[in-house]
Amino acid sequence: xxxxxxxxxxxxxxxxxxxxxxxxxxxxxxxxxxxxxxxxxxxxxxxxxxxxxxxxxxxxxxxxxxxxxxxxxxxxxxxxxxxxxxxxxxxxxxxxxxxxxxxxxxxxxxxxxxxxxxxxxxxxxxxxxxxxxxxxxxxxxxxxxxxxxxxxxxxxxxxxxxxxxxxxxxxxxxxxxxxxxxxxxxxxxxxxxxxxxxxxxxxxxxxxxxxxxxxxxxxxxxxxxxxxxxxxxxxxxxxxxxxxxxxxxxxxxxxxxxxxxxxxxxxxxxxxxxxxxxxxxxxxxxxxxxxxxxxxxxxxxxxxxxxxxxxxxxxxxxxxxxxxxxxxxxxxxxxxxxxxxxxxxxxxxxxxxxxxxxxxxxxxxxxxxxxxxxxxxxxxxxxxxxxxxxxxxxxxxxxxxxxxxxxxxxxxxxxxxxxxxxxxxxxxxxxxxxxxxxxxxxxxxxxxxxxxxxxxxxxxxxxxxxxxxxxxxxxxxxxxxxxxxxxxxxxxxxxxxxxxxxxxxxxxxxxxxxxxxxxxxxxxxxxxxxxxxxxxxxxxxxxxxxxxxxxxxxxxxxxxxxxxxxxxxxxxxxxxxxxxxxxxxxxxxxxxxxxxxxxxxxxxxxxxxxxxxxxxxxxxxxxxxxxxxxxxxxxxxxxxxxxxxxxxxxxxxxxxxxxxxxxxxxxxxxxxxxxxxxxxxxxxxxxxxxxxxxxxxxxxxxxxxxxxxxxxxxxxxxxxxxxxxxxxxxxxxxxxxxxxxxxxxxxxxxxxxxxxxxxxxxxxxxxxxxxxx
Amino acid sequence: xxxxxxxxxxxxxxxxxxxxxxxxxxxxxxxxxxxxxxxxxxxxxxxxxxxxxxxxxxxxxxxxxxxxxxxxxxxxxxxxxxxxxxxxxxxxxxxxxxxxxxxxxxxxxxxxxxxxxxxxxxxxxxxxxxx
Numbered sequence: 062x063x064x065x066x067x068x069x070x071x072x073x074x075x076x077x078x079x080x081x082x083x084x085x086x087x088x089x090x091x092x093x094x095x096x097x098x099x100x101x102x103x104x105x106x107x108x109x110x111x112x113x114x115x116x117x118x119x120x121x122x123x124x125x126x127x128x129x130x131x132x133x134x135x136x137x138x139x140x141x142x143x144x145x146x147x148x149x150x151x152x153x154x155x156x157x158x159x160x161x162x163x164x165x166x167x168x169x170x171x172x173x174x175x176x177x178x179x180x181x182x183x184x185x186x187x188x189x190x191x192x193x194x195x196x197x198x199x200x201x202x203x204x205x206x207x208x209x210x211x212x213x214x215x216x217x218x219x220x221x222x223x224x225x226x227x228x229x230x231x232x233x234x235x236x237x238x239x240x241x242x243x244x245x246x247x248x249x250x251x252x253x254x255x256x257x258x259x260x261x262x263x264x265x266x267x268x269x270x271x272x273x274x275x276x277x278x279x280x281x282x283x284x285x286x287x288x289x290x291x292x293x294x295x296x297x298x299x300x301x302x303x304x305x306x307x308x309x310x311x312x313x314x315x316x317x318x319x320x321x322x323x324x325x326x327x328x329x330x331x332x333x334x335x336x337x338x339x340x341x342x343x344x345x346x347x348x349x350x351x352x353x354x355x356x357x358x359x360x361x362x363x364x365x366x367x368x369x370x371x372x373x374x375x376x377x378x379x380x381x382x383x384x385x386x387x388x389x390x391x392x393x394x395x396x397x398x399x400x401x402x403x404x405x406x407x408x409x410x411x412x413x414x415x416x417x418x419x420x421x422x423x424x425x426x427x428x429x430x431x432x433x434x435x436x437x438x439x440x441x442x443x444x445x446x447x448x449x450x451x452x453x454x455x456x457x458x459x460x461x462x463x464x465x466x467x468x469x470x471x472x473x474x475x476x477x478x479x480x481x482x483x484x485x486x487x488x489x490x491x492x493x494x495x496x497x498x499x500x501x502x503x504x505x506x507x508x509x510x511x512x513x514x515x516x517x518x519x520x521x522x523x524x525x526x527x528x529x530x531x532x533x534x535x536x537x538x539x540x541x542x543x544x545x546x547x548x549x550x551x552x553x554x555x556x557x558x559x560x561x562x563x564x565x566x567x568x569x570x571x572x573x574x575x576x577x578x579x580x581x582x583x584x585x586x587x588x589x590x591x592x593x594x595x596x597x598x599x600x601x602x603x604x605x606x607x608x609x610x611x612x613x614x615x616x617x618x619x620x621x622x623x624x625x626x627x628x629x630x631x632x633x634x635x636x637x638x639x640x641x642x643x644x645x646x647x648x649x650x651x652x653x654x655x656x657x658x659x660x661x662x663x664x665x666x667x668x669x670x671x672x673x674x675x676x677x678x679x680x681x682x683x684x685x686x687x688x689x690x691x692x693x694x695x696x697x698x699x700x701x702x703x704x705x706x707x708x709x710x711x712x713x714x715x716x717x718x719x720x721x722x723x724x725x726x727x728x729x730x731x732x733x734x735x736x737x738x739x740x741x742x743x744x745x746x747x748x749x750x751x752x753x754x755x756x757x758x759x760x761x762x763x764x765x766x767x768x769x770x771x772x773x774x775x776x777x778x779x780x781x782x783x784x785x786x787x788x789x790x791x792x793x794x795x796x797x798x799x800x801x802x803x804x805x806x807x808x809x810x811x812x813x814x815x816x817x818x819x820x821x822x823x824x825x826x827x828x829x830x831x832x833x834x
Numbered sequence: 835x836x837x838x839x840x841x842x843x844x845x846x847x848x849x850x851x852x853x854x855x856x857x858x859x860x861x862x863x864x865x866x867x868x869x870x871x872x873x874x875x876x877x878x879x880x881x882x883x884x885x886x887x888x889x890x891x892x893x894x895x896x897x898x899x900x901x902x903x904x905x906x907x908x909x910x911x912x913x914x915x916x917x918x919x920x921x922x923x924x925x926x927x928x929x930x931x932x933x934x935x936x937x938x939x940x941x942x943x944x945x946x947x948x949x950x951x952x953x954x955x956x957x958x959x960x961x962x963x964x965x
Contacts, residue, residue: 420837433842437849444853448861458864463876466860582916584893659917661891787893789917 064114064202067107072197074104075190082183086260094179098169101186105162108193112159115152115201119145124219127208128152128201134224144235145225150358150373151201153238158192160239160246165189168250172257174824175270180257184391188249191384198376227633227640233292237285241312244282245350248315250274251322252347252388255340259395264336264403268326271343273820275326278346279319280812286312287805296642301575302801305464307362310446311353317439319346321432328425331490333406335429337396340403342436344392349439351388355381362449362459419492427485434477441470468575472525479532479568482561483509483539505538512538526576529568537565553818560811563804570800580793582658585615587785593792595619596653600788603660609633610640613657613788617646628657628790651796661787672754672771677764684772686749687724689716693758693766694728709733710741713753713768717745729753729770749773862931867904870934870941879930879941883922884909891917902928902941911940919946 081097084090115128119142124130132148147153165185172181206215251271258267289309290302303309322342325335356362359378420426444451445466449459487501513531516522522530544558581593585600592598597618603611610631617624626644633640643656673683675690682688694712712730727743729751742752750773759765863869865877881904883889889900898914912930922928925948932943 430841433845437845441849441853444857448857452861460862460864460878462857463860463862466856469856469860582896584896586893659891661893661917789891789893789896791916 062202064111064118065200067111067114068193068196068200068202071104071107071111072190072193074100074107075186075193078104079183079186079190082179082186086179086183097179097182097186101165101169101182101189104189104193105166108159108162111196112146112155115155116143116146118202119143122222124222125204125206125217126201127203127205130205130219130222132222132225134222137225137230140232140235141225141230144229144238147238147242148225148229148234149201150377151196151199153242154192154195154199155201156238157242157245158189158196160243161189161192161249164243164246164250168253171270172254175266177254177257177261177267177270180260181253184256184260185249185253188253188388191380191387195377195380198380199373224635227635228297231292231296233288233296237288237292240281240288241285244278244285244312245315245354247274247278247281248319248347248350251278251319251343252392255343256392256395259340259392259399262399262402264340265329265333268329268339270823272323272326272330273816273823275319275323275343275346276812276816276819279316279323280809280816282312282316282319283805283809283812286316287802287809291802295645301578301795302798305442305445305467307446308357310442311357314353314439314443314446315346315349317435317442318342318349321435321439322346324428324432324435328428332425334425336403336406337400338429338432340396342432344396345436348385348389348392349443351381351385352443355385356446356450361453422488422495422498423492424485424488424490427481427488431478431481431485434474434481438470438474438478442467471571472529475529475568475571476525476532479529479536479565482536482564483532484535486539486543486558486561501542502539505535505542508538509534520577522572522576526572529572533565533568533572536561536568540565553814553821556811556813556815556818558811559814560808563807563809563811565804566800566807567804570797570802570804573797574795574801577796578793580791582789582791584661585788585790587787589785590618594653594794596792596794598655598792601625603788613660615644615655615788615790617653617655626653626655628655630657630660647799649799651794652798654793654795656791656793658789658791661789672769674767674769676767683770684749685719686745686772687718687720688751688770688772689724690714690768691716691726693768694730711756712741713756713770715743715751715770717749717751719746727751731756864929866906867908867910867934867941868906871936874933876931876933876944879904879910879912879932879943880927881905881930882927883925889918902930910934912943912946913938913940914943914946919948922946922948 078097078100081093081100085093085097118126118129119133120139122129122133122135128149128151129145132152133142133145137145145152147156165182168185169178169182172178205219206213206217251274254267254271254274258264286309289312293304293309294302322339322345325338325342329335329339358373359381360373361378445462448462453459483505484502487498487505489498509531512534513527516530517527540558540561544555544562547554547558579594583591583593583598585591585598587600587602590597590599599616599618601614601616603613606612606629610629612627612629614625614627617626624646626646628644629640629642631640639659641657643654645655646653673681673688675681675688677690677692680687680689691714694710694714710730710732712728714726714728716724716726718724725745727745729743730741731753732739732741740752742750744750752771752773753768754771755769757767757769862876862878863873864880865873866881867879870877870879879902881902884901884903887901887909889898891898896916898916898918900912900914900918901909902912903909914930919925919928927948929947930941930943931945931947932941934940935942
């Protein structure tokens with residue numbers, strides 16, 4: 062129980078650190094600062110030790126631990142074995158805690174430079190402490206006999222684990238959760254700075270150290286969301302990169318708020334305004350992380366989604382609620398008590414008409430609108446995701462929202478975000494020179510108009526989509542123009558322009574791949590080509606890949622080029638269900654996506670088979686056939702052959718006739734070879750198949766022996782009677798989906814450039830540099 | 835300051851009105867067969883698969899047809915666009931999302947979710963089996 066003890070030690074150390082730091086913040090006791098610092102460092106060390114313990118238990122197959130037993134097994138490869146560390150709730154909370162504590166080690170130094178250490182670290186320590194508390198409630202070091210007390214004998218060590226869910230057995234599982242949880246962990250830093258600013262009544266300076274963390278959290282979480290989308294698209298076969306699923310939404314919502322906060326903090330750095338907005342948005346970023354965690358981890362969503370949300374028990378449920386209450390309470394209470402004393406910068410006090418107009422044409426106003434759009438979108442998505450909770454309260458039963466809700470709303474938000482992204486870049490801080498703005502606007506506006514007209518003529522988009530396209534093109538050209546100007550000055554300032562170019566490309570990709578996504582369910586009989594969506598598909602057959610999985614080979618032809626893709630389907634004994642992986646034909650301008658649905662095998666179709674039980678001499682009509690059972694056909698050497706393990710065939714002779722035609726005798730049989738029984742069905746009139754289902758011999762009275770047969774009507778007389786198997790799949794063409802991935806990568810590169818620049822600014826004492834972007 | 839507050843309130847009010855409207859529109863209610871018949875909106879019909887009645891897949895239309903009984907026990911034909919859903923045979927209950935088609939007297943489902951006895955929560959006897 063080393064792990065369990067370490068978790069408790071961590072809790073004590075962390076609590077000491079929080080109290081000491083807070084004491085230092087209140088009284089300035091010098092010893093308290095040292096104590097807080099060192100107890101936090103040791104707490105982080107203890108968390109690293111706890112994580113190492115869990116990892117060791119997993120790698121050495123200690124199946125007496127319930128967590129190790131539940132998610133791993135001896136058959137898993139080492140990378141997958143490592144990934145079982147965070148396959149369950151306990152482990153993923155542990156990963157989150159681990160990253161939080163490691164970031165905390167950097168934060169001690171980082172916040173110290175600004176004289177913010179004791180305030181920031183008392184809040185950040187409290188966050189770490191809450192996560193440690195979660196680990197105590199949801200302990201990954203429980204023995205199987207404690208977990209199932211009374212049912213499993215003490216000291217029992219299972220020989221093997223239950224294994225990892227096959228859905229999680231791929232390389233994305235190995236890297237995706239780490240990225241996502243570093244993003245979640247990093248979002249606690251800006252929150253801590255915002256609360257510290259309120260505690261210290263220092264409303265201007267906190268922005269500077271908080272911004273690079275906000276950008277870092279945005280970059281990492283953005284990367285995590287992208288990986289998740291790619292995983293869903295490429296492996297899970299959700300049909301698209303985004304399904305508006307609660308799990309996906311729960312990482313998107315904090316990201317959107319983070320991006321909104323990033324934009325308004327930029328404004329404060331330039332003009333000194335938006336102090337309250339920044340405090341609120343920065344704190345809400347972290348609140349959204351907590352709320353999303355609550356939605357997906359507490360079991361409140363019930364069974365309203367394709368994901369199974371395991372009920373973690375009352376402890377975790379209430380702990381998650383109290384975390385939201387505590388951190389929301391701290392932020393809100395401080396904000397309310399300090400509200401009046403937070404300065405209103407001069408820039409916001411306008412009275413005359415010209416100043417009024419100046420404000421509307423300033424960059425900070427455009428940024429404010431952009432941030433509002435992002436924030437409202439986040440609220441909307443959060444609202445939609447919370448539907449089961451809301452309907453549970455209002456109607457007493459949980460129901461989910463149709464995903465068309467999100468699709469409908471993304472149109473107006475797409476337009477607003479595109480236009481604002483283009484506009485904000487050409488406006489000036491505080492007061493724009495209108496003539497100069499119009500000059501900068503003319504080229505991008507003209508190019509956007511031309512591009513939109515050209516594209517519209519080619520593909521005839523809907524009314525709403527035309528505006529989304531225009532907005533995206535405008536954002537693209539406007540930011541390329543700005544980027545080209547900045548790169549001649551200082552390339553380090555390019556981050557914003559690059560990120561926005563990426564965003565514009567992404568929106569174009571969203572429009573193309575979702576609004577022009579063609580879908581068709583196809584039934585592919587083996588060997589028969591089917592034309593769909595401009596492609597000619599031929600299902601060739603299936604092949605086993607490994608012990609469980611089967612690859613279904615499909616030839617895809619277009620314009621004389623032929624490719625073979627192989628979606629995968631298999632029955633998983635772990636989840637007792639059919640698993641499906643799509644396959645994708647990647648082209649430059651579009652993806653051809655084939656998601657398998659099922660394999661229909663006519664031979665095994667029990668619906669069309671009719672069964673009947675016969676004694677010798679019985680006559681009966683089955684499936685329109687007059688059938689009489691004449692007798693068993695046993696080989697002479699019956700006894701000796703069973704003894705000597707030789708081949709043995711037991712047949713049953715029937716007389717079969719269709720009304721009006723002469724009777725024919727057939728002999729379906731069972732064949733025994735090396736102890737294995739196989740069926741030898743008999744055919745009648747090339748249309749019916751008779752198969753023995755069950756033989757019940759009675760050696761004492763042969764007249765009591767019975768045979769049960771199944772008669773199937775092979776209604777599809779293809780290839781001389783045997784019907785081919787049919788692969789049912791959903792085929793779709795996703796035009797320009799590469800724009801989504803390319804745009805996202807450009808966006809993240811832009812983030813990277815911004816982080817470098819902002820962290821350099823944060824570490825240099827000299828004040829705000831002149832900015833051109 | 836005032837301008838910002840006014841603009842923000844206008845945006846928020848408009849947003850709340852349209853938001854609640856579209857929220858109510860797209861909330862997919864759980865209902866029984868009687869409720870599904872009364873509405874033209876997309877609903878979720880909860881019930882069980884009637885195994886005694888025929889179920890089949892039609893490759894030409896790519897539709898799967900089966901019968902389900904709602905929680906009140908009323909039976910209805912369900913036509914699903916696509917193949918039989920995952921774990922259909924094992925499901926303890928099924929939820930069909932779609933609309934009731936009055937002319938054809940069947941429920942046209944775009945999606946069928948299956949509820950299975952949870953395999954994800956480990957059971958004690960499974961631990962014992964492992965030993």
